[in-house]
Structures are given as C-alpha cells and as structure tokens.
Amino acid sequence: MQLVHLTLYNFRNYARLDVDLPAGAILLQGANGQGKSNLLEAVYYLATTRSPYTSVDQQLLSWMVVDEEMPFVRLEGRMRREDGRHKLEITLIQKPANNGGTARLRKELRVDGLKRRAIDYLGSLNVVLFRPEDIDLIGQGPSLRRRYLDITLSQIDPRYRSDLSRYNQTITQRNALLRQLQETGGDPDQLAFWDETLVTVGSYLILRRLQTITRLDELVATLHPSLTGGIERLRLVFVPRVDLDHLGEGQNVAQLPLRFDPQFAQTFALPSLGLEEIAERFQRQLYERRSLDLIRGVTSVGPHRDDLRFLVDGVDMTAFGSRGQQRTAALSLKLAEVAFMREETGESPLLLLDDVMSELDERRRACVTGIIGEQEQVIVTTTDLADFPAGFPAGGALWQVEEGRISEVSRLE
Amino acid sequence: MSAIAKPVERLIEAFSRLPGVGPKTASRFTFFLLRGSDNLSVELAEALQQLHTDVVTCQQCYNIADESPCAICGDSLRDATTICVVEEPLDVVALERTHAYHGLYHVLHGAISPADNIFPDDLRIRELVRRLEAAPVEELILATNPNLEGEATAAYIQRQLAGKKVRVTRLARGLPVGGDLEYADALTLSRALAERQTA
Numbered sequence: 001m002q003l004v005h006l007t008l009y010n011f012r013n014y015a016r017l018d019v020d021l022p023a024g025a026i027l028l029q030g031a032n033g034q035g036k037s038n039l040l041e042a043v044y045y046l047a048t049t050r051s052p053y054t055s056v057d058q059q060l061l062s063w064m065v066v067d068e069e070m071p072f073v074r075l076e077g078r079m080r081r082e083d084g085r086h087k088l089e090i091t092l093i094q095k096p097a098n099n100g101g102t103a104r105l106r107k108e109l110r111v112d113g114l115k116r117r118a119i120d121y122l123g124s125l126n127v128v129l130f131r132p133e134d135i136d137l138i139g140q141g142p143s144l145r146r147r148y149l150d151i152t153l154s155q156i157d158p159r160y161r162s163d164l165s166r167y168n169q170t171i172t173q174r175n176a177l178l179r180q181l182q183e184t185g186g187d188p189d190q191l192a193f194w195d196e197t198l199v200t201v202g203s204y205l206i207l208r209r210l211q212t213i214t215r216l217d218e219l220v221a222t223l224h225p226s227l228t229g230g231i232e233r234l235r236l237v238f239v240p241r242v243d244l245d246h247l248g249e250g251q252n253v254a255q256l257p258l259r260f261d262p263q264f265a266q267t268f269a270l271p272s273l274g275l276e277e278i279a280e281r282f283q284r285q286l287y288e289r290r291s292l293d294l295i296r297g298v299t300s301v302g303p304h305r306d307d308l309r310f311l312v313d314g315v316d317m318t319a320f321g322s323r324g325q326q327r328t329a330a331l332s333l334k335l336a337e338v339a340f341m342r343e344e345t346g347e348s349p350l351l352l353l354d355d356v357m358s359e360l361d362e363r364r365r366a367c368v369t370g371i372i373g374e375q376e377q378v379i380v381t382t383t384d385l386a387d388f389p390a391g392f393p394a395g396g397a398l399w400q401v402e403e404g405r406i407s408e409v410s411r412l413e
Numbered sequence: 414m415s416a417i418a419k420p421v422e423r424l425i426e427a428f429s430r431l432p433g434v435g436p437k438t439a440s441r442f443t444f445f446l447l448r449g450s451d452n453l454s455v456e457l458a459e460a461l462q463q464l465h466t467d468v469v470t471c472q473q474c475y476n477i478a479d480e481s482p483c484a485i486c487g488d489s490l491r492d493a494t495t496i497c498v499v500e501e502p503l504d505v506v507a508l509e510r511t512h513a514y515h516g517l518y519h520v521l522h523g524a525i526s527p528a529d530n531i532f533p534d535d536l537r538i539r540e541l542v543r544r545l546e547a548a549p550v551e552e553l554i555l556a557t558n559p560n561l562e563g564e565a566t567a568a569y570i571q572r573q574l575a576g577k578k579v580r581v582t583r584l585a586r587g588l589p590v591g592g593d594l595e596y597a598d599a600l601t602l603s604r605a606l607a608e609r610q611t612a
C-alpha cells in the first residue's frame with residue numbers, strides 16, 4: 001500500500017502541511033527539532049490512532065493554537081491499496097473543561113468520509129515504525145513487548161482488536177470482583193462469567209501471539225545474520241503465562257535460563273496448539289489459581305502476563321545484550337514484521353525508519369540501504385546525508401525539513 | 414461582595430452539576446430563565462418539586478411510575494406469562510415504542526459492573542427471583558444491553574434461575590454490539606425481539 005497524500009493541521013510543529021508522497025524511498029533530512037520525527041509520528045498516528053511517543057493526545061496540538069477557543073488537530077491521508085483508493089481522516093477537537101475538570105480531546109475517525117469506531121478504523125493503513133527508542137523493546141519490561149505484539153496484530157486482525165479490548169475490560173472487571181470478594185465475601189460463583197469470557201477471548205490472543213512469534217522467529221533467522229554479517233543467530237521466544245506444555249499448572253516456563261542450552265530448545269519449541277487446546281489449558285490453570293487470585297485480588301494467569309524474549313546465540317538480550325546487540329535485534333524484529341504483515345494481508349506496509357543509521361556500522365548500513373530499496377514505500381529520517389551512499393535514494397525523493405516546513409531538494413553528488 | 418446576585422449564582426452552580434453541562438451552558442440556562450417570563454420558571458419549579466414526591470417505584474416491576482402497581486403491571490390486557498428484564502426505565506420506553514411486545518417488565522436499575530462497584534445485590538435481581546417464585550411465568554426475556562456488563566448480568570440471572578421451570582430467552586443479535594438498548598431504533602429492536610433465542 002502507499003500513502004499518496006498527507007495533510008496536517010496544527011500537528012506538533014506543523015501548522016499546515018500538504019504534501020504528495022511518491023512510491024519508493026523518501027529521505028527526510030533536517031537538523032534536530034525541525035519536525036522529522038513529528039512527520040513519522042503523524043503517519044503512524046494516522047495508521048494506528050495513537051502516538052508512539054505519548055499517550056496524551058493533547059501534546060499533539062501545536063503550541064500555536066492551544067490558547068484558542070476550540071483548538072483542533074487534523075490529519076488526512078489519501079492512500080492506495082489493492083482494493084482501490086481510500087481517504088483517512090482523524091480530527092481531535094479540544095472541548096472546553098466541564099465542571100472544573102481537565103479539557104479533553106474528542107477523537108473522530110473517518111474512512112472515506114464515514115465515521116468509524118477505532119476498532120473498525122484500524123487496519124486501513126498499515127505501518128511498521130523503527131525508532132532509536134525501540135532498543136527499550138528489548139531492554140525494558142514485558143509490557144512494552146506485549147504492547148508491540150498488540151499493535152502489530154491489531155493492525156492486521158480485526159478479531160484480535162475486538163478480543164483484546166474485551167479481554168482488557170474483563171480483566172478490570174474480574175480484578176475488581178476479586179477485591180470485592182476478598183474484602184466483603186460473597187458468592188465466588190460470580191466469577192464464572194468473567195472467567196469464561198477471559199478464556200474465550202484470551203485464548204485467541206495467545207494463539208495469535210504464538211503463531212506470530214513463530215513466524216517472526218523464522219523470518220529473523222535469515223534477516224539477522226545478514227544484518228550482522230552472519231555472526232549472530234537471533235531467536236524469538238514466546239513466553240506465555242499460561243503453561244501451554246501442560247494441561248494443568250506444570251513447571252513454570254516464565255523463567256528462561258539465561259544461557260541457551262541445546263536441550264532447552266525443546267522447552268520453547270512450543271507445541272502448535274489449536275484454539276480449543278489453548279482454551280482448555282487456560283481454563284484449567286485459571287481455575288487452579290482462583291484461590292490464590294482471591295487472596296491477592298488480581299488475576300495471575302493469562303495473556304496480560306505474556307512475554308517475548310530475544311536470544312542471541314542462546315543469551316537473553318533483555319538481561320545481557322549490549323546496547324548494540326539490543327538495537328540490532330529490534331531492527332531485525334521490525335524488518336521481519338514488514339515481511340510478516342505482507343504475508344498476512346497481501347499488502348506491503350508503509351515502513352517508517354526514524355534515525356535508523358546513526359548508530360549502525362558500515363555493514364549494517366549497507367544492509368539497511370538494500371532493504372530500503374526493496375520497499376513499496378518507506379520514509380527514512382536522518383540528520384546527516386553522509387550516512388547514506390551517494391545517489392541514495394535511487395529513484396526516490398529527498399526532502400528537507402525546517403521548522404515544520406518541507407521542501408523537496410535535489411541531491412548534489 | 415459577589416458581583417452576581419446570590420440566587421443567580423446558586424442556580425448556575427446547580428445547573429453545572431448536571432451531566433454534560435459546563436459553567437457556560439449553566440449561565441446561559443440561568444439568564445434565559447431570568448430574562449424570560451415567569452411561566453417557564455414556575456413550571457420548572459413545580460416539575461422539579463413533584464419529581465421526587467409524586468414519582469414512585471412500582472413494587473412489582475420496579476419501573477418508575479405515577480403509582481404502584483404501574484399502568485403496565487395494572488393493565489389486565491397485557492400478557493402476564495412473559496416478563497422482559499431490562500436495565501433502565503428508558504429501555505421500557507424504547508421497547509414500548511416498538512408496539513411489538515405485550516408482556517410485563519422487570520427493571521434492574523443498572524447492570525453488574527464490579528469496576529463501578531455495582532454488584533448483583535445492588536440491582537433488583539433478588540426481587541426478580543422472588544417475583545418469579547410468587548407468580549411463575551412461561552418466558553423470561555433477558556433484554557440487557559449487548560455489552561460486557563449486560564451479558565454478565567444476563568448470565569448471572571440465568572444461573573440464579575437454574576432448575577426453575579421458566580423458558581429464558583435473550584434478544585437476538587443484530588443489536589449493535591456495545592450499544593445501548595435505549596438508542597436502538599424501533600425496527601431493529603422489534604426484530605431483535607421477534608428473533609429472540611433461548612439463552
């Protein structure tokens with residue numbers, strides 16, 4: 001798919017932007033703070049309805065309009081897919097504060113002019129974003145990795161989107177009920193509905209994560225060696241909180257050994273289970289943990305506790321990876337994701353690479369340059385054109401960004 | 414000294430406590446009443462006064478009404494073998510608009526939502542079970558909203574009635590999932606009613 005035209009109003013430092021986007025590579029050059037990352041953020045927001053940088057939509061409002069009566073942000077994208085051309089619109093309008101509360105932004109999503117719920121809007125435009133902060137995906141806690149899986153799968157799978165939202169609501173309700181039962185007693189039979197719902201929708205989340213990680217693991221097997229000159233082997237390991245190897249609570253795989261042991265390979269070569277088998281295990285283990293959950297007042301088992309780990313030659317990168325290794329592993333993951341999305345949807349996602357070159361060595365740069373050249377559409381930002389080979393991007397566009405204004409330049413060789 | 418007369422300030426403050434009304438709208442309402450004729454203010458004042466004194470809860474279906482039993486429960490032409498369970502009084506209004514239902518109602522006044530501190534005992538569920546024991550019916554239609562809380566409520570009621578000799582049905586799908594009954598249009602609602610399924 002291709003984003004053909006982008007219009008922004010009051011988005012960060014773009015008071016107004018109106019730009020045609022060509023197919024192939026767009027290299028966006030500018031000094032720090034001029035709006036390179038903001039442009040990628042806008043495209044990412046148009047695709048996922050959320051920002052990779054902030055969960056507070058207010059921050060997207062240009063500072064020039066925040067004091068206006070009803071300030072708004074508007075993003076419009078015209079795109080081309082296999083099934084034709086489409087128009088996407090997101091409008092955020094700030095409503096005046098009510099009863100002394102804080103002002104809230106109302107978000108309105110439209111596809112081809114028709115209002116859509118987020119759950120129906122997602123998946124219209126698919127993107128894969130790599131940014132320097134993605135190193136945290138490897139090095140920080142599991143919630144970032146779950147969020148990564150959720151955003152990836154939400155873009156390509158409508159059922160995943162709706163089951164995820166139902167799952168999260170159910171967890172909130174079940175935990176509240178657990179606390180109530182713990183404090184004031186009551187009939188634990190009230191848990192039945194929430195448990196059943198949790199198992200029904202949660203099992204689908206586990207199944208899709210299992211399938212996705214298995215496929216991404218296969219894809220990085222070829223990608224990662226080419227990024228590292230064949231030196232490193234990267235494996236992706238799904239660590240589900242529901243023990244899939246055992247019907248009941250068997251040994252807990254949540255603790256990975258830190259050094260890869262060939263025998264251990266058996267342990268994380270997870271059985272390829274179907275939905276019903278996963279549900280059976282989840283249900284059994286949820287029930288086994290019920291008395292413990294009642295004491296603690298939280299749900300201890302389920303996909304909200306899943307993790308994904310990265311092993312390089314058997315060593316867990318989260319605990320022991322160098323920054324360079326973590327960064328390369330994150331890049332491999334994102335590039336694998338591009339191929340994965342294409343397989344799943346039949347469309348190439350739009351690839352967004354934010355400052356990808358700055359910390360890479362020559363070999364990795366050459367490899368990334370090659371991959372950029374293969375994409376249907378990719379936007380790459382850089383502060384320094386010298387990070388790219390002469391003549392790059394071949395057949396693509398070179399843009400300069402300065403204080404929220406974009407101009408097309410031709411490159412001097 | 415306040416720049417504004419006390420009664421005016423008091424009314425603005427009261428209006429702005431209503432859901433969806435900010436200080437601006439509250440001021441607009443207040444000054445509209447102040448500048449207009451006395452009629453509207455008097456009418457409003459009377460209506461507000463009667464809101465709590467002249468409205469009762471029907472002791473059979475727990476709908477809000479002028480008297481107990483309410484007009485629907487007291488109507489001998491209605492089909493007393495069927496009870497339709499709804500979350501809110503406005504849902505009764507929505508179902509009545511369809512003219513497709515002729516049985517009785519039971520209003521729960523909410524749906525189970527532990528996160529909002531609403532548990533089965535906060536709803537009229539016990540009263541429903543007692544009502545069915547006192548006067549058995551042939552069919553109970555669970556018309557709670559098609560969202561997670563509505564489903565939880567329907568599932569809970571169904572478990573309470575396990576073993577009882579009553580046919581329990583659920584409104585057919587086709588209602589917008591995640592929506593509220595009171596906003597469904599009459600045609601959709603009467604179709605959902607006609608195609609209800611055994612729960």
Ligand SMILES: [Zn+2]
Nearest residue numbers: 471474483486
């Ligand atoms: Zn009544």
